[in-house]
Amino acid sequence: MAASPMPQLPPPPPVPCTECRRIKDAFHAATREGNRTAAQGWIVTMGRHQRWMH
Numbered sequence: 001m002a003a004s005p006m007p008q009l010p011p012p013p014p015v016p017c018t019e020c021r022r023i024k025d026a027f028h029a030a031t032r033e034g035n036r037t038a039a040q041g042w043i044v045t046m047g048r049h050q051r052w053m054h
């Protein structure tokens with residue numbers, strides 16, 4: 001039995017949401033500066049955003 005070839009969809013962009021991008025950028029900036037408190041805060045912010053906006 002021959003399987004019919006399925007069309008391959010291109011992978012979605014890693015972060016399609018601008019708010020996710022903004023939070024990620026801020027998180028990486030805080031991490032780079034060694035600001036662990038701010039980085040933790042951004043992780044919480046991202047968690048809330050993922051929960052309510054996605």
Ligand SMILES: [Zn+2]
Binds near residue numbers: 049
């Ligand atoms: Zn988002």
